[in-house]
Amino acid sequence: MKKIEAVIRPTKLEELKTAMNELEVRGMTIYNVMGRGLQKDIKQYYRGQEVSVDLFPKVKVEIVCMDNAVDMIVQRIQEVCRTGNIGDGKIFIYPIENVIRISTQEQGEKAL
Amino acid sequence: MKKIEAVIRPTKLEELKTAMNELEVRGMTIYNVMGRGLQKDIKQYYRGQEVSVDLFPKVKVEIVCMDNAVDMIVQRIQEVCRTGNIGDGKIFIYPIENVIRISTQEQGEKAL
Amino acid sequence: MKKIEAVIRPTKLEELKTAMNELEVRGMTIYNVMGRGLQKDIKQYYRGQEVSVDLFPKVKVEIVCMDNAVDMIVQRIQEVCRTGNIGDGKIFIYPIENVIRISTQEQGEKAL
Amino acid sequence: MKAKTSIGMVLMLAFIMVVGITMPALAAEELPVDTGNTAFIIVCSAMVLLMTPGLAFFYGGMVRKKNVLSIMMQCFAVMALVSVQWVLMGYTLSFGPDVGSVIGNLNFLGLHGVSIFPSPDYASTIPHYVFVAFQLMFAIITAALISGAFAERMRFSAFVLFVLLWTTLVYDPIAHWVWGGGWLGQLGALDFAGGTVVHISSGVSGLVTALFIGKRLGKDRDTIVPHHMPFTVLGAALLWFGWFGFNAGSALAADGIAGLAFLVTNTCAAAGAISWVAAEWLHHGKPTVFGAVSGAVAGLVAITPAAGFVSPLSAVIMGIMVGPVCYLFVSKVKEKLGYDDSLDAFGIHGVGGTVGALATGIFASTAVNPGGADGLLFGGLHLFGVQLVAVGATYIYAALATLLILKVISMIVPLRVSDEEEEVGLDTSLHGEDAYGYDDMGVNDRLVGIQS
Amino acid sequence: MKAKTSIGMVLMLAFIMVVGITMPALAAEELPVDTGNTAFIIVCSAMVLLMTPGLAFFYGGMVRKKNVLSIMMQCFAVMALVSVQWVLMGYTLSFGPDVGSVIGNLNFLGLHGVSIFPSPDYASTIPHYVFVAFQLMFAIITAALISGAFAERMRFSAFVLFVLLWTTLVYDPIAHWVWGGGWLGQLGALDFAGGTVVHISSGVSGLVTALFIGKRLGKDRDTIVPHHMPFTVLGAALLWFGWFGFNAGSALAADGIAGLAFLVTNTCAAAGAISWVAAEWLHHGKPTVFGAVSGAVAGLVAITPAAGFVSPLSAVIMGIMVGPVCYLFVSKVKEKLGYDDSLDAFGIHGVGGTVGALATGIFASTAVNPGGADGLLFGGLHLFGVQLVAVGATYIYAALATLLILKVISMIVPLRVSDEEEEVGLDTSLHGEDAYGYDDMGVNDRLVGIQS
Amino acid sequence: MKAKTSIGMVLMLAFIMVVGITMPALAAEELPVDTGNTAFIIVCSAMVLLMTPGLAFFYGGMVRKKNVLSIMMQCFAVMALVSVQWVLMGYTLSFGPDVGSVIGNLNFLGLHGVSIFPSPDYASTIPHYVFVAFQLMFAIITAALISGAFAERMRFSAFVLFVLLWTTLVYDPIAHWVWGGGWLGQLGALDFAGGTVVHISSGVSGLVTALFIGKRLGKDRDTIVPHHMPFTVLGAALLWFGWFGFNAGSALAADGIAGLAFLVTNTCAAAGAISWVAAEWLHHGKPTVFGAVSGAVAGLVAITPAAGFVSPLSAVIMGIMVGPVCYLFVSKVKEKLGYDDSLDAFGIHGVGGTVGALATGIFASTAVNPGGADGLLFGGLHLFGVQLVAVGATYIYAALATLLILKVISMIVPLRVSDEEEEVGLDTSLHGEDAYGYDDMGVNDRLVGIQS
Ligand SMILES: Nc1ncnc2c1ncn2[C@@H]1O[C@H](COP(=O)(O)OP(=O)(O)O)[C@@H](O)[C@H]1O
Ligand SMILES: Nc1ncnc2c1ncn2[C@@H]1O[C@H](COP(=O)(O)OP(=O)(O)O)[C@@H](O)[C@H]1O
């Protein structure tokens, strides 16, 4: 099994959920993060003090799946989340050893 | 070493902390996430607009531990967090290569 | 590639960002977490009810980098984030299998 | 059910139209209006109205994030329901010509006979409509106060029934007893702005309801803490502000008594805040904001019955007394007795109101207000006795009538939400809303769900 | 550009100084001041001023988190710009001596000739300055209301131009028509506190602007939901409170009509909240807080033109009518027609104002207020006709004038932000600020960026 | 320590009872009360009281999330402490019969001799209690304003001492000098509602304290930005609203001067907002909400001393002047000089108050208010000189007395929290509370900790 971690534009979340529904990928965990890659700083002003904002709000979506589903999911995330501009986000893939569904105690593949 | 990641019902957090205290597992990192697995959608209404909520608030608890402690901890999390209903959450187990305690520079097992 | 995950004092975030800029490490993902390690509980009071707070606000910084950059980065994080007191935080290092930049579809090293 | 509702609506509309159209207000004796007094009571009415949203924030900050809207909804529902009930029949039950010293008759049904001229019976220098409006605001805030006792677990439909029955069967009669020509007023009980009528009646009724419907889930295991303290501070500020209208306005004229009421109200609020914070600071070592605002409200409650009758220095003493008493009550006694008065409606309003009503029997002084009476300290034994009777009668009547109302309602609809609804939170389960969209996904954009 | 601005500033300063210094206020007839009425209207003015920040929160809670400051900025900008415009020339255009029944002349330019004594023409028991201030507050809230229609996408510089032009070319004339001696007032149109002048004019102009600048990005795909419901509740509470000053103050005296206006205002707000919630409860099964506060505001809008002319029972009926009508409008009709009136400025103020203006022609009764007129229900055919004319004229004039203004502005500066600015959010892209620092990094400390 | 506290309490109670009981208020000359004026000043008092919670939100939004409650606690503490101090001795020090032109005597100790009838000496148409209450509200807001200068680092116990000493030793005398029959009033200094008494005195004292206790940790490294801008907007709105009571109420009657004060107050606030935003827009290219509300407050500060004396057009000019001056001060001068006036108590109130006091000496005109005086522009050289003296005297006295007070307190208790407390945040470390429970764990349920 693998964990796919996609850090995306917040505005793309709905589309991504829809796309995952189409792939019948339902299980996912999502949270707000701040991040930076190649995106440039923004300036803000408070009573004349200039402040440089160098972290941007993103959403991180975690999807754990079988090895053979990885390509398909990553492919779809890219399609949906790409605008072609800096700031589109990144996808990270990690190894994972086991998954357990708490309600039923099922493990591994069955627990997904 | 392993990282155990449990996505649980927010209401179970206190019990889980108590249970971990009993196992003398103190170190943990916790944050709010939204997630979905098999749970069904909820409807909300805003001036007559129906909105379908398909992400549910969960809490993610991360515990890094020695390999031999994994089973005991996972076992305990399941006991405490199971109500038997859909929405109880999931546990994920990942490999981890090293841990460092910043204050002392201890590494690996000692740093836990 | 590796993922470095540092759970640090919120007040150290700015310095850490500056330090990473110096190392020319720009990509990172950051979010608020609550955690505990060896830190002691704090008491709060609400209309005379004592409440024991046993989770402390921390910031988690995730940096994905090439294998050979890990030591340098970890070293720098430790320098910047250490005050020598309990509560300085921890650094975790994980294996990671792949990274993809969504905007360009670059993979692996190039995507960092 | 829809058919039934529609028929009911049509009937009600028909009734209203018949009453409204066939009975134009009678232009009566045409007493002259005093513009100063009228300006004063109109503005005071607006200030008292603002107390209920103030309460929504005061209470709303104290509950958990998942229930904040349910509290605000209850407060707004009270504003809406009681406003209409008052116009239709509440006012006449409270202030209609007396029937047997216990209730008003139906002369003013649908405000028939109320006009733009002063009534000779009440507040004869201000338009009758203004008196109606001012008194309405008291009915609203009283019913709203109760909700703090059973927050985070009552079914909204049951709450709607409760408010309508309670305001009609409990508030309206008690208001009549004290201010509308009823037996307590005749007896000589002093209740300047509503220590018994407002605070004891609501506090006691809240307590009874809290006992009746039981504790919140998990209450015994966990301490439930406020989710948004600045809201509670905002609410306390609006309450303090509105309370000036409440107490000073109860003079029903812009005169020296109103000025006295204003000053002692502020003084007792201040002293209450100080004494509560002092008590907790000594007790657990931290002066808290929650303590400061709670103490201020306790002080405001205590001075309410006394406002036009005591000196500023007596107000200092009353404030110093009420803070620690309420603090002890909500932090220790409540815990001991083990009931779940969620936001201390009884602990602050019931207890504070009792302290205030009795203190009125101690500190009232004709040297300050010749139109009042002398309390214990000034040799007035009688007054103290009467105050005891007023307090006792209010406790007993409010408790029994509330119990009856709850029994009746629980035969129609469950008072309490299901355990699952309670766990999910009332905002989502009862009202289908979340308070803070921005806590969910999408920092910059909250685009939830696909349109249906 | 800097040079141009500086020159402009110098010129303006010079103008102001010349006018201000060479023309001291003339101490005129010295009509006596009634302290009660003056106290009343001063306080009412303050209450009406508070409605605009109330609106900032009412609206601010409804937008997405990334745009909340842009809404608040628009409301504050209106307060600032219209306040100065009014003193310089708005007041004289609206209330200066009549020119051809359509506009005021320039006699009061820069408030020349306005003094601490009452004007013989308006509100002759209160200082002229007080009348100016009270009327100013109406001009402010009206312009602010419009912004709800095109929230989350208008460029701020375009908004500034829009406010200045709109208040001068749309509000000032319409106010003159109805209240300043213009043709609608002469015709006998009843608009106690601004059903047409305030609510229809702003609602219609909002709708036109929303159509002109187009929908928000993603509007068709997603349902955009409020980011902070308690703010919306707070805003509604401040609006309800301030509306007492708005409607009761429109009597321009602390008298029985003011009292009537106060009571029916409260009653209609309450009935509006009830009927809206009833409608949605029947419709989708949940009574919402958002529905309750929206219904209350709809009720307040509807009663505005009628406040001094109808009985409390009529106010109940009007409230029951307006809730479902507005609910239907914002939940169904708007969707059908497919325009993006972001926060329902038209759906509540335009529609509710129309209901109210027509209902005034139905329910007004000289039995309640001898100074008013009789509506349809009391045999008054004429009034209803006149109300129709007033509504129609306001729709047409507001729509056309707004369209013209938008055309002109769009030739100077784009009305709408760029897509990227819209996606990032107006707070950061237009104003360089974030509303909630604490949502970002650093739970305990928000130390953003390196000092420049 | 407990024993000591108890003894102190008993002694105080005894004192209060003796004074309170043995000295009933003397029913004096019984001047007639004007209901309009009384209604006005009572309501204005309530509005001014609301300014302090307004300030709590204005300031509270500006600090970091970890310190928001500490600010609110300071504001509430001032409300509580000064209210009691005023009744006990503050009023008599400020407004008791004059002793040597510098202070009031102790005739009104514990409000002995103050009654429900007007005082012949002050505001002879309103009850003496009302005058006491109105003046009290000024004492409260003044002390609260200071806290902005040393926010996020002062120990609460030191703050309590500071407030008590400062209000007694600084505010009370200066109020006496200007309004209580003291030397500045005798000299002819014009300070309609408190430019020197309120704003300069608090601003200067804040600056001195900020210098005395030093900068916040990390101040030099990071720009500390507001954590909750909507709170700051809410606070500014409540300040603007309350300021009407502050300035118009200072006429002490509901008359034309009150009306003038109202209108110029609004005008100058508006012009201040416009000019600040214009300045920053030209300077860094973005018009900010923070700028708009800061400019409005600066405008309100500037008009305060001038409110009853200048024309609306002069108010426009004053607003245009004060915005850029304050903006320059807080964005550039402060940075240059390197002190840490956290929330610009000096930058806005000190600087704005100075601008206002001097502008009064320029723009005041007897053509507008015959009871005032003529400023420079109208040939009045004398007034400007006197204003300079008043400003200078206030600067010097406030600075020296504050310094002395700080020295004394620092010998009793450290003024500043420990570095660790400061890093953790004052809310948790001093008050044992968190502002926003919902930011912590448990989205739906916040169940913190096991009950102890
Ligand atoms: N090396 C990295 N380690 C951790 N997170 C990263 C890294 N690089 C990028 N990210 C995350 O991915 C997000 C998207 O990156 P971004 O720079 O905006 O895209 P790109 O690099 O394609 O321009 C960032 O905001 C950050 O949260
Ligand atoms: N495949 C997955 N990848 C990532 N997170 C998941 C996945 N499946 C479930 N989760 C997380 O676990 C939580 C609990 O899952 P849930 O569906 O409620 O339990 P179950 O699948 O047993 O019904 C979800 O809300 C989500 O956060």
Ligand SMILES: Nc1ncnc2c1ncn2[C@@H]1O[C@H](COP(=O)(O)OP(=O)(O)O)[C@@H](O)[C@H]1O
């Ligand atoms: N075993 C662990 N598993 C997961 N997170 C941990 C673990 N130990 C520590 N942490 C995280 O690291 C943070 C810093 O740990 P802390 O106890 O404060 O440092 P130390 O252990 O050096 O005293 C904690 O708040 C928690 O978020």
